[in-house]
Amino acid sequence: MTTTSETPNGSFRLSMLLYDTRYRATTIQIIALFAFMFGVAWLVNNVIQNLAASGKTFDFGFLWEPSGYDINQQLIEYNSRSPHIRAAVVGLLNTLLVAGMGCVTATIIGLFIGILRLSKNWIISRLAAFYVEGLRNVPVLLWIVMTMAIAIHFFPAPREFRGENPAATMKLFDSIAVTNRGVYIPKAVFSDGFGYMPVFGGSFHVNLDAVAILVVLAISLYISHLIRKRADRIQEETGDRPTVWYLRLAVVLLPFLAVLWLLGFHLEYPQFKGFGFKGGIHMRNSLLALWLALSLYTSAFIAEIVRSGIMAVSKGQSEAAAALGLRQGKIMRLVILPQALRVIVPPLISQYLNLTKNSSLAIAVGYMDITGTLGGITLNQTGREMESILLLMLCYLLISLAISAVMNFYNERTKLQER
């Protein structure tokens, strides 16, 4: 860039705003700012005039009016007399549910396929490549609606389970029923449980059994972590590592089983009664199709990320580790993975973000996520397009920002420490 140490002689001229590099940047920015503000003002003005012309106002009061519609999958209590805002929250929870389930399965499948694709076995690596290319080159919306159509058309109807010699039977020791109305799976029931506790003045209920289990698990995981720390310390001092895996397993498993037993844990199996299945958890086809399609589609991308991450670790690293006398498993765990993870995790998290955003395609199969409740029925019933869509965008934006914050935190922590 041009720099001058002395101010040039001569007075200020207007043309210097454009031709003098000292002023030009400011001029451009001010022009851009004005153009931007002018554009925004124009848009807002149009909105105000159009809203006035159609006799609408801009306020979010409608969110507290009764919604008047039912939602077929609710994680929290909801009925048609609940306000629209609660419908939106139910939808948001459904979004988070399918996104969370999808992220977990997509990661597991993706990791598996990515490693298989690196296999030296020709046919295995080809099959994995076929899987990846086949899944990721077809729109995810097609996978979603196709899975839904397959479930509806090819799964047995509930009535086929009826009678002495039913045409269809339940899978996995009579515990899971796959029907064209959805899948029924066993449900965890606590006969001596604590029940529910209302919070926020009864607007939400917290399952105390789940809380108790989580607390016990957290404590025992922490103790297990302490045991590992102690083993590490002993190894550093003496060179010998005490065998602690059974201790750690016991510390995690025994209290968990104990608390399950104390709470009277048992499974409630779905049973065919009358015209359909009763009991258990009913996973609707819409949830199933969305979950399956999203996790398979995203797993193809995750497989590629895993593959490139492992390939990014230079061969010298594994050779050096082998020269130090480490075994194959330890090379992977102590040398390759920590370096590969630094490459893998950022794009992995952005895949989670993509999956969450793609879950908005739920509307194509009638899964009631936030796009289906707030951006669908609420919008159509109240006619509040502007407010509903802005609120919908805000929700997704907040989810995205939260996920990005996690990613930035990770990047910051694992940044290579250079000079």
Added chain:
Amino acid sequence: MTTHEPIAYVREKMAEQKAPPPTSVGILGWIRANLFPDLVSGILTVVALFIVYSLVSGLLPWLLHGVWNASSLDECRKIIAERYGEGASGACWAVIHERFWQLMYGFYPSHLYWRPNLAFVLLLLGIAPVLFDNLPRKMLLITIAVPFVGPWLLWGGSVWVPIMVFLGFVIGIMVNRFVGRMSGALVGIIVGVLAAVVWWLFLSGPAADLVQSIIPLSIEPVASRNFGGFMLAITLGITGIAMSFPLGIFLALGRQSNLVILKTMSVGFIEFIRGVPLITLLFVASVLLNYFLPKGTEFDIILRVMIMITIFSAAYMAEAIRGGLAALPKGQYEAADALGLDYWQAQRLIIMPQALKIAIPSIVSIFIGLFKDTTLVSIIGLSDPIGWVKLIQANAEWNGIVWELYGFVAFVFFLFCFSMGRYSMYLERKLQTGH
């Protein structure tokens, strides 16, 4: 004493080289090395072979027993049962045969199919010199013509409209040259752009009408609601790709620049667009955009969707290009400065060629994603291929058909996306300058 002590054997001639064992060469050797190197791998091979066998044995009869001529799904099933016995599986390709043109063109008038076809051929001819640089450079003239001739062929109407739009560019460039020579490059750009915008907004329409009334030259117009099938997907995809690329470059430059206000605006725009799903933007296009425009503005739904898809992928494009810019060593910027190049010269001659090359894989994967995302328009009621699949399924004759329709649509998408991915690999290899 002449005893014959045993002398150690010394070989005087090299032994004949033996052929390698048959298990390590040829097909057998390859099989051993690649399929059964050890126990685990061997087991995996057997499992994989079983998977392949069950896939092929399930699919092949179904594919081979396909029926191409029938008027309903029941008729299909009857024919298959007649030919191959009761309970035989078979594909009912008749649905593709009967509805092929709808899946391809939607409700586009059938006597005008030549127009999208011609536009598509022109598009291929126009893209070819951009993709492969060993083709004659004169073909670039087609590339310049396609953005004007293509839409005219698709939507029809007066020939003067695209010509007047094209004239806008000519006017902009000429004003830029003229003013630029008189009072500097920056003023030239600003005045040139302003002149073109004024021409497009206020003058091109009346001018086109005027010339049309003097010399009437027009073809049958086709309304946007008749667009459908893969034609719609390709139209949306191509315009999205062509427009989001330059927009993405500008956004990336804005984000990298040290002008604070420009940078903030670019960052805000990019992060906002990337934070929301495309479907919400399409909702904006279908129900909200009319609120943002002056009262009475009638805006074509396809055009609205195009704008939304463009700004959506431009934000992702900007991030991909920013990645390329960030990967460029600082020395390149400094060298460009040292040569005395100004900002735009440096960007055009030094920075962008290298940054774009680095960003090719991610840019192409964004293009692929954009093309796949065009299917989302089926949710807001446009009849793209997936919309058509649903329409056909809702039909009484074809109710219950799943695999054939979805399989066909998936296959066509796969062909497009897979070849785009392969082209990006080719481009990467071709531009590879390292060792």
